[in-house]
Amino acid sequence: MNRAWLACIIAWLALAGGCARLPATGLTPLKAKTSSDLRAQVLAQKPDVDLFRPRGPFEVITHADRALRLSDTESVDTDLYLAAPAGKAPLVILLHGFDNSKDDHAYQAMHLATWGIHSLAVTLPNKGPWLENSRKLARIAALIRSRPDVVDKRIDGERIMLAGHSFGAAAVAMALANGAPAAGGILLDPAGTGKGLPAYLRKVARPVMVIGADDRVSPVRDRGWFYEYIRRDVVQISIVDAHHEDAEFRLESTFLDSESNATEELQITFVSALTAAAFSLGHTGSFDFAWASFRNGIVNGRFFDALRK
Numbered sequence: 480m481n482r483a484w485l486a487c488i489i490a491w492l493a494l495a496g497g498c499a500r501l502p503a504t505g506l507t508p509l510k511a512k513t514s515s516d517l518r519a520q521v522l523a524q525k526p527d528v529d530l531f532r533p534r535g536p537f538e539v540i541t542h543a544d545r546a547l548r549l550s551d552t553e554s555v556d557t558d559l560y561l562a563a564p565a566g567k568a569p570l571v572i573l574l575h576g577f578d579n580s581k582d583d584h585a586y587q588a589m590h591l592a593t594w595g596i597h598s599l600a601v602t603l604p605n606k607g608p609w610l611e612n613s614r615k616l617a618r619i620a621a622l623i624r625s626r627p628d629v630v631d632k633r634i635d636g637e638r639i640m641l642a643g644h645s646f647g648a649a650a651v652a653m654a655l656a657n658g659a660p661a662a663g664g665i666l667l668d669p670a671g672t673g674k675g676l677p678a679y680l681r682k683v684a685r686p687v688m689v690i691g692a693d694d695r696v697s698p699v700r701d702r703g704w705f706y707e708y709i710r711r712d713v714v715q716i717s718i719v720d721a722h723h724e725d726a727e728f729r730l731e732s733t734f735l736d737s738e739s740n741a742t743e744e745l746q747i748t749f750v751s752a753l754t755a756a757a758f759s760l761g762h763t764g765s766f767d768f769a770w771a772s773f774r775n776g777i778v779n780g781r782f783f784d785a786l787r788k
Contacts, residue, residue, distance in 0.1 A: 502586070502743055507533045514568040514595040518762045526772035531754035532747060535594035538563040547601075547630065549618055556602045558585065560592040561631055569638035569662075569761030570597040570623065570630070574616060576645025576670070578605050579727065584644065586728035587750050596757050597634055599623075609646045609672045613653035616641060617660075624660040638662055638761050642753065644726050645670045645699070652705065656682040662764065663712075665756045667726035667749065668692045671701025680708035688756045688766050690749065691717040691784065692725060697740070699723055706786055714766045716752070716773050717784035721745040748781070 511517035542559040573584045581600035588598035603612045627634040641664045643651035648669030656679040663686035706715045722740035759769035776782040
């Protein structure tokens, strides 16, 4: 059995408590020994988001339910997903939305790590206040930026990215507005948190990508604000027919959850888009590569609402 496949299964079993089923995305045919090798191979290809649909070439080392200590009296519950190669690589910090937790983004985090992007899924108070969550998120980024070894020595503190879903995406934007030391943000179907949000969005000075669900079938409060009020370096695309819940992806099966509108196919589209965005920003400092990767999907009708400024 392929070692990367086996490692993914082991990581999945450890978190999912035995409900053994990974999405049938397969593994990339790309072969790489280091993050730098993979970067060179990917950037040499024609950009295409579907490149990131299969799991990447790297094994994943998982540390579940790990407390990240911010002070002597305060810690954050996290799951850490490390790409196995020894060299330094970028990090994505993933924040859930309302009434959710780090578990709701476990597959996304693991998938990123298979592509050489370390991932830290965090649980913060899941009913807010989201401004306070944004401040804590900024503190987490600042701690890791100054001392990457508190998480793992393979993390490149100069290449930290923030990603969030729904209100968690708004927290990401507010953290960037308040100077969180991150390369930029990836907002998964972001939702507005109130009248004060536009003032924060106007202050965002880092690249941001909005990956939206289809607001014709799954409208989200004030999602349009994020593109409207962020002044520059913002990219937006939406996924046809996707619901708000498709921007989450637990490791265990959710088919018994009658309240969820998520479908695995659209969840995989979201994780592919997230990985394209993180790879682009983490390895080039911009979303240019990711933006180009959506071109075919826009032409064939899988993506729409493509905007950039």
